[in-house]
Amino acid sequence: MAVPTPSFSHVSAASGRAPARRDIAESTYERLRGALSEPEWLLFEPLIRDIERLKAERRAIILAHNYQTPEIFHGVADLRGDSLALAREAAEGDADVIVMCGVRFMAETAKLLNPGRTVLLPDTQAGCSLAEAIQPQDVRELRRRHPGVPVVCYVNTSAAVKAECDACCTSANAVAVVEALGSERVILVPDEYLARYVAAQTRVEIISWHGHCEVHERFRAADVAEFRTLTGAYVLAHPECPREVQQAADYVGSTAGMISRLAARRPASALLLTECSMADNVAVLYPEIHFLRPCNLCPHMKRITLTNIRDCLERLEPRVEVAEEVAAGARRAVLRMMELTASPRVRSADPAASGPAGPPGV
Numbered sequence: 001m002a003v004p005t006p007s008f009s010h011v012s013a014a015s016g017r018a019p020a021r022r023d024i025a026e027s028t029y030e031r032l033r034g035a036l037s038e039p040e041w042l043l044f045e046p047l048i049r050d051i052e053r054l055k056a057e058r059r060a061i062i063l064a065h066n067y068q069t070p071e072i073f074h075g076v077a078d079l080r081g082d083s084l085a086l087a088r089e090a091a092e093g094d095a096d097v098i099v100m101c102g103v104r105f106m107a108e109t110a111k112l113l114n115p116g117r118t119v120l121l122p123d124t125q126a127g128c129s130l131a132e133a134i135q136p137q138d139v140r141e142l143r144r145r146h147p148g149v150p151v152v153c154y155v156n157t158s159a160a161v162k163a164e165c166d167a168c169c170t171s172a173n174a175v176a177v178v179e180a181l182g183s184e185r186v187i188l189v190p191d192e193y194l195a196r197y198v199a200a201q202t203r204v205e206i207i208s209w210h211g212h213c214e215v216h217e218r219f220r221a222a223d224v225a226e227f228r229t230l231t232g233a234y235v236l237a238h239p240e241c242p243r244e245v246q247q248a249a250d251y252v253g254s255t256a257g258m259i260s261r262l263a264a265r266r267p268a269s270a271l272l273l274t275e276c277s278m279a280d281n282v283a284v285l286y287p288e289i290h291f292l293r294p295c296n297l298c299p300h301m302k303r304i305t306l307t308n309i310r311d312c313l314e315r316l317e318p319r320v321e322v323a324e325e326v327a328a329g330a331r332r333a334v335l336r337m338m339e340l341t342a343s344p345r346v347r348s349a350d351p352a353a354s355g356p357a358g359p360p361g362v
């Protein structure tokens with residue numbers, strides 16, 4: 001549905017401030033044009049302007065995960081993407097302050113890779129059901145039961161869990177990391193469905209854990225079949241979805257992989273089986289694709305708002321710190337992931353992420 005397009009003069013008069021064109025880069029407004037209604041723009045514009053001012057004053061950079069709302073993702077973020085992209089980007093640049101618009105494990109990863117910088121998480125309650133599904137002692141117990149088997153942890157884990165593991169992975173590079181370790185068996189924690197997705201694509205025997213994402217586990221294969229029958233939509237599923245949902249989809253991959261696949265195929269309509277804001281953000285990039293909106297909200301991601309982003313930049317709080325006794329081990333696991341996936345010998349787990357020729361589904 002088309003949304004009203006506010007003129008800059010209209011916006012400025014309504015907010016009682018100087019013309020927005022002078023304060024906010026026109027490109028920001030242009031990015032948001034397809035994502036926000038006029039009342040939303042009027043509500044968010046003063047906050048966006050405050051955040052832009054504070055970013056400059058604090059020498060700050062804002063990182064936003066694909067599951068953040070459009071006014072954050074397209075409105076104030078400097079770097080956007082999935083967990084892998086944010087992890088890599090966090091290690092570069094020279095900002096004094098990093099604001100992570102995502103959840104705690106993402107902010108911890110940013111801190112691991114930027115120990116000398118201030119890392120802010122606008123709401124400290126932004127957690128993750130997957131990260132909470134496994135504790136350091138669980139990894140130690142798995143090692144005891146499977147001696148000599150390397151342990152790979154999904155990036156959706158606490159720094160304390162990462163410190164117990166040999167390497168980290170994301171949904172985009174999980175197969176590559178597992179295979180690059182050169183072991184016949186690998187323990188992959190904590191997401192059971194990601195582990196089964198990886199196991200279906202490799203000869204490496206995967207030992208899994210029983211963690212689930214509370215957002216993706218709610219999708220059902222029967223719903224996918226019904227939507228496809230009714231709409232003919234192209235269905236893309238995240239590997240955190242149950243296995244039967246993955247099998248019912250046309251494509252399975254990370255959020256970055258989904259975007260690449262959509263760019264390559266340009267279907268008339270698409271159904272993204274992942275967090276709701278993903279479709280909102282991708283729709284801004286591809287307005288010609290009709291996105292169906294059955295989706296699930298992540299309550300943790302939705303704790304981040306323009307208001308608490310502005311507040312944390314003002315106060316330089318709350319800061320994310322990683323205890324020194326776990327930081328070195330956790331950093332080693334994250335850097336090992338980057339080393340393993342930088343090698344030209346390893347193949348991507350996510351065919352669409354590197355080009356349009358990947359097979360549909362898994």
Ligand code: SF4
Binds near residue numbers: 103131298300
């Ligand atoms: S969508 Fe799932 S995996 Fe991602 S942060 Fe939310 S609970 Fe965690």
